[in-house]
Amino acid sequence: MNLGQILHDLLFDYTLRTVAMGSAALGLVSGVLGAFAVLRRQSLLGDAISHAALPGVALAFLLTMSRAPLVLVLGATLSGWLGTLFVITVTRQTRIKQDTALGIVLSVFFGFGMLLLSIIQRMPTASKAGLDKFLFGQAATLMSRDVVTTAALGAAALLVVLLLWKEFKLLSFDPAFMKSVGYPVRRLDILLTTLMVIAIVIGLQTVGVVLMSAMLVAPAAAARQWTDKLGRMVLLSGGFGALVGVLGAVTSAQVGRLPTGPTIVLYVSGIVVVSLLAAPDRGIVAQLRRRRRQRVQFAAEALAIHLLNHEGAPDAAVETAIAHLRQHLQWDESFAERVTRRTITSGLAERSNGHLRLTSYGREVARRAMAR
Amino acid sequence: MDRPLALEVRDLTVAYEEKPVLWDVDLEVPEGVLMAIVGPNGAGKSTLIKTVLGLVPSAAGQVRIYGQPYARRRELVGYVPQRGSVDWDFPTNALDVVLMGLYRKIGWIRRPARRERELALESLAKVGMAEYADRQISQLSGGQQQRVFLARALVQDAQVYLMDEPFAGVDATTERAIVALLRELRAAGKTLIVVHHDLQTVSEYFDWLMLLNVRHIASGPVAEVFTADNLRDAYGGRVAFVTPNAGSENGHLSEPQSLLSRGG
Numbered sequence: 001m002n003l004g005q006i007l008h009d010l011l012f013d014y015t016l017r018t019v020a021m022g023s024a025a026l027g028l029v030s031g032v033l034g035a036f037a038v039l040r041r042q043s044l045l046g047d048a049i050s051h052a053a054l055p056g057v058a059l060a061f062l063l064t065m066s067r068a069p070l071v072l073v074l075g076a077t078l079s080g081w082l083g084t085l086f087v088i089t090v091t092r093q094t095r096i097k098q099d100t101a102l103g104i105v106l107s108v109f110f111g112f113g114m115l116l117l118s119i120i121q122r123m124p125t126a127s128k129a130g131l132d133k134f135l136f137g138q139a140a141t142l143m144s145r146d147v148v149t150t151a152a153l154g155a156a157a158l159l160v161v162l163l164l165w166k167e168f169k170l171l172s173f174d175p176a177f178m179k180s181v182g183y184p185v186r187r188l189d190i191l192l193t194t195l196m197v198i199a200i201v202i203g204l205q206t207v208g209v210v211l212m213s214a215m216l217v218a219p220a221a222a223a224r225q226w227t228d229k230l231g232r233m234v235l236l237s238g239g240f241g242a243l244v245g246v247l248g249a250v251t252s253a254q255v256g257r258l259p260t261g262p263t264i265v266l267y268v269s270g271i272v273v274v275s276l277l278a279a280p281d282r283g284i285v286a287q288l289r290r291r292r293r294q295r296v297q298f299a300a301e302a303l304a305i306h307l308l309n310h311e312g313a314p315d316a317a318v319e320t321a322i323a324h325l326r327q328h329l330q331w332d333e334s335f336a337e338r339v340t341r342r343t344i345t346s347g348l349a350e351r352s353n354g355h356l357r358l359t360s361y362g363r364e365v366a367r368r369a370m371a372r
Numbered sequence: 373m374d375r376p377l378a379l380e381v382r383d384l385t386v387a388y389e390e391k392p393v394l395w396d397v398d399l400e401v402p403e404g405v406l407m408a409i410v411g412p413n414g415a416g417k418s419t420l421i422k423t424v425l426g427l428v429p430s431a432a433g434q435v436r437i438y439g440q441p442y443a444r445r446r447e448l449v450g451y452v453p454q455r456g457s458v459d460w461d462f463p464t465n466a467l468d469v470v471l472m473g474l475y476r477k478i479g480w481i482r483r484p485a486r487r488e489r490e491l492a493l494e495s496l497a498k499v500g501m502a503e504y505a506d507r508q509i510s511q512l513s514g515g516q517q518q519r520v521f522l523a524r525a526l527v528q529d530a531q532v533y534l535m536d537e538p539f540a541g542v543d544a545t546t547e548r549a550i551v552a553l554l555r556e557l558r559a560a561g562k563t564l565i566v567v568h569h570d571l572q573t574v575s576e577y578f579d580w581l582m583l584l585n586v587r588h589i590a591s592g593p594v595a596e597v598f599t600a601d602n603l604r605d606a607y608g609g610r611v612a613f614v615t616p617n618a619g620s621e622n623g624h625l626s627e628p629q630s631l632l633s634r635g636g
């Protein structure tokens with residue numbers, strides 16, 4: 001299957017278009033809310049919420065025998081919320097630390113959900129099929145009523161973020177100060193967490209409970225690499241989310257019955273790796289290069305100091321010989337050469353028949369460096 | 373005292389998980405003083421400030437700002453938290469942080485407008501940080517971050533300021549600049565309550581002092597409170613080198629911080 005065919009199908013094939021729109025919407029919403037989750041150090045909470053949603057899906061189905069998306073999403077929201085509430089209460093009221101509470105919620109709720117799922121699998125009802133897609137996600141089964149639910153809930157969540165933008169910014173940066181000026185911080189915290197729960201549950205069918213938190217955390221972590229502005233980070237994170245959502249959903253829908261969650265994770269990991277490595281400023285490559293440049297610059301100043309110390313002294317002829325420097329300062333050949341070159345290009349010293357001589361600028365820099 | 377009390381604390385007890393951190397603390401701060409709260413690490417200085425601001429619940433006792441509970445006097449109070457209380461890698465710039473001091477006045481949903489930006493810039497200028505307005509906050513030095521927090525409090529235009537170690541990690545020049553600013557605020561009739569760690573500079577910078585170590589040790593004018601006896605009570609007899617009420621020129625401690633460890 002070639003790219004042109006896929007593009008054609010995206011535009012004109014009803015099923016594929018539905019799948020793409022649904023996963024773009026959920027990617028956008030989880031990317032935006034994931035940015036706040038990451039900044040508030042709640043990445044693990046996202047994982048616990050998504051796992052905790054599973055028993056809610058199963059129970060909602062058992063109670064209503066319906067697979068209507070709204071019913072299942074409601075069940076997922078309630079049990080995801082219950083899990084969150086448990087984490088918050090336990091951490092506040094007992095000496096149990098948050099990571100422990102998260103671990104308890106994740107495993108207990110998820111285990112219970114798996115139990116219910118296996119019961120459902122054994123039931124003779126015809127409509128039972130398909131709940132297991134909530135484990136690893138199956139974008140191909142998205143239908144237009146799912147997309148409508150996703151879009152409506154997602155739009156509501158995004159609208160709230162837009163309206164309470166500055167409040168959520170302050171909440172994420174400095175909640176103590178926010179409380180001191182009289183904001184209802186607890187309630188805003190609950191609201192933002194609820195939006196996070198919504199972002200998670202609308203992605204469950206497509207991405208699955210096991211890997212949904214990747215949709216929350218990975219786009220945000222990647223976006224943070226590229227910008228120092230909250231607005232841009234949130235937009236970029238939403239954009240990354242939508243992109244990998246569509247890529248993953250379309251790939252998994254096209255390639256047999258490949259589960260969507262792992263496919264999406266594959267794509268988003270690619271974006272994360274590139275961002276970690278190549279982002280300007282915060283990227284690993286940029287940091288290494290900067291550190292190397294600083295090391296050479298520092299060594300050049302050290303060299304200037306060395307020259308200054310021996311200037312006019314009896315041993316000056318020996319100590320300032322370029323060939324001698326390498327040995328004397330214990331630098332290897334290529335580094336010594338780079339430093340010598342840097343010393344000359346930045347105007348600290350001049351080369352005169354095999355010796356380095358400080359310029360007056362170099363003398364001044366050396367004096368100042370020593371005075372530090 | 374005919375001046376009104378800017379802050380009044382009565383019988384305040386605060387505990388974290390049943391471990392009392394403040395025991396029955398009383399404090400009266402008259403309007404228009406520049407006050408230091410001094411005490412060893414873990415004495416409860418930060419806790420006292422946070423309790424006044426309603427950030428930490430009290431087990432007993434009451435707090436009054438100009439005679440009213442904090443909730444009613446909120447607009448009169450500005451807060452400078454300890455610098456380490458936030459993540460400075462947050463994606464935002466200095467001006468934006470200062471603007472946060474105006475959010476409550478701006479109100480829900482509305483965004484800061486030109487007018488608010490100008491106020492925030494003015495406030496940054498007052499702490500000598502105007503040219504750093506657009507700087508990403510992680511790229512500011514510790515002292516510059518501290519000044520951004522100060523600017524955020526200034527823009528609140530409060531009557532009473534509570535500051536938690538505004539001099540921590542600040543170089544000597546910046547420290548002088550901040551002190552000058554605090555004096556200006558005092559001259560404008562504001563009350564400043566500052567957690568401070570350097571015993572050497574207490575008499576020079578402040579006119580009012582509270583010594584705290586879980587209990588209220590002493591409080592009042594620096595000249596009355598900054599005595600060897602009180603210091604021994606607060607620090608547990610390990611500050612023999614301090615010469616109380618000496619001018620800062622001849623009262624130097626060689627390593628003031630190392631003497632501040634809690635005794636016994």
Ligand SMILES: Nc1ncnc2c1ncn2[C@@H]1O[C@H](COP(=O)(O)OP(=O)(O)OP(=O)(O)O)[C@@H](O)[C@H]1O
Nearest residue numbers: 388389393411412413414415416417418419420567
């Ligand atoms: N959130 C908390 N939970 C439990 N104990 C706490 C908490 N915050 C502070 N404490 C404890 O309360 C005591 C007082 O802390 P506080 O931060 O008020 O001291 P401080 O005087 O500000 O100290 P420092 O000079 O180190 O800033 C300490 O023993 C500390 O361990």
Ligand SMILES: [Mg+2]
Nearest residue numbers: 417418419454
């Ligand atoms: Mg403190």
